Amino acid sequence: DAGITQSPRYKITETGRQVTLMCHQTWSHSYMFWYRQDLGHGLRLIYYSAAADITDKGEVPDGYVVSRSKTENFPLTLESATRSQTSVYFCASRTDGLGYTFGSGTRLTVV
Amino acid sequence: QKEVEQNSGPLSVPEGAIASLNCTYSDRGSQSFFWYRQYSGKSPELIMFIYSNGDKEDGRFTAQLNKASQYVSLLIRDSQPSDSATYLCAVKVNRDDKIIFGKGTRLHILP
Numbered sequence: 001d002a003g004i005t006q007s008p009r010y011k012i013t014e015t016g017r018q019v020t021l022m023c024h025q026t027w028s029h030s031y032m033f034w035y036r037q038d039l040g041h042g043l044r045l046i047y048y049s050a051a052a053d054i055t056d057k058g059e060v061p062d063g064y065v066v067s068r069s070k071t072e073n074f075p076l077t078l079e080s081a082t083r084s085q086t087s088v089y090f091c092a093s094r095t096d097g098l099g100y101t102f103g104s105g106t107r108l109t110v111v
Numbered sequence: 112q113k114e115v116e117q118n119s120g121p122l123s124v125p126e127g128a129i130a131s132l133n134c135t136y137s138d139r140g141s142q143s144f145f146w147y148r149q150y151s152g153k154s155p156e157l158i159m160f161i162y163s164n165g166d167k168e169d170g171r172f173t174a175q176l177n178k179a180s181q182y183v184s185l186l187i188r189d190s191q192p193s194d195s196a197t198y199l200c201a202v203k204v205n206r207d208d209k210i211i212f213g214k215g216t217r218l219h220i221l222p
Binding site for chain 2: 031050094098099101
């Protein structure tokens with residue numbers, strides 16, 4: 001199916017564990033983004049990528065790692081999960097000149 | 112620090128009335144403006160974008176932009192209960208790759 005998909009939809013993990021959130025888009029959009037959304041903070045940019053092998057930090061990058069070896073995939077890794085990383089994570093992609101299209105989100109709970 | 116400000120609400124509007132949502136932004140270099148709708152538990156969905164001063168209409172939605180006042184608004188005519196959602200204002204500065212989101216305004220349409 002065309003679009004942008006995230007997996008898993010829900011994830012519970014323990015403090016200190018490494019967890020990877022997946023994002024896949026079928027449009028070949030150059031730009032991809034990872035946001036977290038928390039009550040009272042809105043959408044905050046974690047990392048973004050302008051193309052394969054090009055990534056840059058956003059507003060809240062600490063504790064996260066990204067890679068982009070292929071245009072269609074942009075995984076987000078929490079190296080050692082903390083309770084403060086409990087959040088809803090959204091991946092998005094963008095065509096030039098237009099706004100973003102978001103994935104369905106991953107609800108992550110760190111216990 | 113680029114900022115996008117919205118009243119968090121909730122904004123309560125009777126069914127059939129006009130809902131008016133407002134947004135201000137801090138960076139005068141901003142060129143592209145977006146309105147997203149987000150239902151509870153869902154991802155943001157792009158509903159309007161505007162680049163030029165003035166009004167842009169799409170069905171029941173009208174986006175208004177005033178660059179001199181750094182002000183963007185969204186009008187929803189003939190409000191329906193299905194319009195109840197959080198509306199996110201987003202702004203892109205051309206020299207940046209990123210879109211900055213406001214924290215959103217919760218809209219509640221009263222049947």
